[in-house]
Amino acid sequence: MYLLNSFSMSQIGFKKREIETDVLCIGGGIAGLMAAIRASECGSKVLVVEKADTLYSGSGGLGNDHFMCYIPEVHGSDIEPMIDEFQRGQQGGLRDRSFIMTWLEYSYEMVKLWDSWGIPMKYKGQYEFAGHALPGHLLMNLHYAGANQKKILTEQALKRKVKILNRVMCFDLLYDMGKVCGAIGINTREDETLIIRSKSVVLGTGSVMRLYPASTPAWMFNTRLSPTCVGDGRAMAYRAGAELVSIEIPLIRCGPKYFARAGKATWAGVLRDPSGRPVGPFVTKPDNKYGDPVVDIYQDMFVDYKKSGRGPVYMDCDGLSDEELDYMLHWLRNEGNVSLLRYLEEEGIDIRKNPIEFWTYEHELFPRGGIYYNERAETSIDGLYAAGDEFFGGISGAAVFGWIAGENASAYAKKHDVNESNGPEIQSKENESLLLELRNRRVGPDWKEANIALQQIMCDYAGLVRSETLLEAGLRALLKVKEKAKKRMMARNSHELMRCLEVLNMIEIGELVFTTARERKETRGKHIRVDYPFTNPLLEKLLVVTKTEKGPMLEWRIARK
Amino acid sequence: MPPVIDKEKCICCGQCVEACQCDVFFGSKKDEIPNAIYPDECWHCNACVEACPAEGAIKLRIPLPLMILYKERK
Numbered sequence: 274m275y276l277l278n279s280f281s282m283s284q285i286g287f288k289k290r291e292i293e294t295d296v297l298c299i300g301g302g303i304a305g306l307m308a309a310i311r312a313s314e315c316g317s318k319v320l321v322v323e324k325a326d327t328l329y330s331g332s333g334g335l336g337n338d339h340f341m342c343y344i345p346e347v348h349g350s351d352i353e354p355m356i357d358e359f360q361r362g363q364q365g366g367l368r369d370r371s372f373i374m375t376w377l378e379y380s381y382e383m384v385k386l387w388d389s390w391g392i393p394m395k396y397k398g399q400y401e402f403a404g405h406a407l408p409g410h411l412l413m414n415l416h417y418a419g420a421n422q423k424k425i426l427t428e429q430a431l432k433r434k435v436k437i438l439n440r441v442m443c444f445d446l447l448y449d450m451g452k453v454c455g456a457i458g459i460n461t462r463e464d465e466t467l468i469i470r471s472k473s474v475v476l477g478t479g480s481v482m483r484l485y486p487a488s489t490p491a492w493m494f495n496t497r498l499s500p501t502c503v504g505d506g507r508a509m510a511y512r513a514g515a516e517l518v519s520i521e522i523p524l525i526r527c528g529p530k531y532f533a534r535a536g537k538a539t540w541a542g543v544l545r546d547p548s549g550r551p552v553g554p555f556v557t558k559p560d561n562k563y564g565d566p567v568v569d570i571y572q573d574m575f576v577d578y579k580k581s582g583r584g585p586v587y588m589d590c591d592g593l594s595d596e597e598l599d600y601m602l603h604w605l606r607n608e609g610n611v612s613l614l615r616y617l618e619e620e621g622i623d624i625r626k627n628p629i630e631f632w633t634y635e636h637e638l639f640p641r642g643g644i645y646y647n648e649r650a651e652t653s654i655d656g657l658y659a660a661g662d663e664f665f666g667g668i669s670g671a672a673v674f675g676w677i678a679g680e681n682a683s684a685y686a687k688k689h690d691v692n693e694s695n696g697p698e699i700q701s702k703e704n705e706s707l708l709l710e711l712r713n714r715r716v717g718p719d720w721k722e723a724n725i726a727l728q729q730i731m732c733d734y735a736g737l738v739r740s741e742t743l744l745e746a747g748l749r750a751l752l753k754v755k756e757k758a759k760k761r762m763m764a765r766n767s768h769e770l771m772r773c774l775e776v777l778n779m780i781e782i783g784e785l786v787f788t789t790a791r792e793r794k795e796t797r798g799k800h801i802r803v804d805y806p807f808t809n810p811l812l813e814k815l816l817v818v819t820k821t822e823k824g825p826m827l828e829w830r831i832a833r834k
Numbered sequence: 835m836p837p838v839i840d841k842e843k844c845i846c847c848g849q850c851v852e853a854c855q856c857d858v859f860f861g862s863k864k865d866e867i868p869n870a871i872y873p874d875e876c877w878h879c880n881a882c883v884e885a886c887p888a889e890g891a892i893k894l895r896i897p898l899p900l901m902i903l904y905k906e907r908k
Contacts, residue, residue, distance in 0.1 A: 325855035
């Protein structure tokens, strides 16, 4: 048995491994595996590095059930109405038209490819669109059975001779002369460092959970998306000089209380108040095609109902036929909600007889934006590509831009050599001293203390109430946590070392949230500046942040339409 | 604490250890019954249960703070 209180009295050192490859994919989720598959098909030597195991890792580890796509035979030959619908949705204004056009144009190709690999993209022989839409509006999300997607994508990658290194966390990019040329990683199972030199890098590390408290603050890993996705990619990209965009605007989601899980759009019931009245105007009986879209439109609904004495609000599936219930459960299972469904069964909770309380995961904010990448999946620095939830892409964004990133990272690799200079060596030495300090301290806060300290500052000072004075005080507090974490944090083993590095990455992103939130002197979405209470049309722009020697540099940029 | 292993049924294959994305079984040794030393890092995703080839050898116990709230219809 492994004992947590056992310390070696001798100085801990690290074994070292050096690897060379053409294309390095950091993160073995949907984006990373799709990039690896494509880069390998294009003739490159490819390495995927994954913190966990690609068979089950990431937010899609146990499955997904919605894939945004445009299928001409379903939607008609004119793509424009779908681009308009996309612009009206959650990402409206963040992406320009040519980016969305590329996304939609590639989406059907990805659907056909996945189907040919054995990920069922059809339901009873047909393309089935449902969820994430208003009644009467275009249905953009294809229902697909993604329960085995990670196993299938891993198999496809291995078939194309992609090398997969599981249980390795890359935590810093190697860069030299403005180009990215690899990454530094640790083995999460033993004390070993890896220096990976590559000609190009694709980042696909997912969203940012654990920066803010979970919806159950005392239970940190009860997150809607995978708690292992903590923004490593964003932090690495920023340090290497890449642009981050729109990270000051937070997003918030809702779902079952208290078991945090994505998949709201698959629930078919009506959201009702305690007396049984529907809270929204869209549906009055369960609807498997649309669900109840009220919360997509009225995000404050749960909180407003609570504050006005009309809560709580329930997801009520009364009225679903046996067949309709089976349909809903089929998709919830494919969305990866198996443990939640099993829990309901074991507790004797009957989905049709027992309205289930839903709520906003009100503490669990996450940045809407991330690493800026264009329609070629290029970031703002040479040799670095990004895809998927590095900038709010969802499944389809991960598949499409993973694919495009792989293709372009491969083309880039063919034109460049592996960097042989000693710049990366100096960088890796600096990192090694950090690792040694973290592993050799005997007393100090562990990663969890630092993570909680970070979360409470994010929640209290950059949460749903923001102002200049709060943000200023919060940033000051955060910088203290940063200093203490760097100087005092300790890791008892390589697993805890991984968690420490995650926290340092999250602190980096937290700092940038404060910096950018101070700059956006208006209220926009859930970026609620109580000292600037309205949305200023003049600030309908992207806020870009880049690292300089003097600190973060901010730039307002007009989004291309 | 989640996940729970039935020592009688476990065949010590280590599949759950490899499947866990949060590595709650960190430090478990090959050919021994896995030990979840970081149970509060469990996401309750069910990967360990799905990966287990021995029927009923592992199950998730959902912690009390994650309880689903519901009501009886009047």
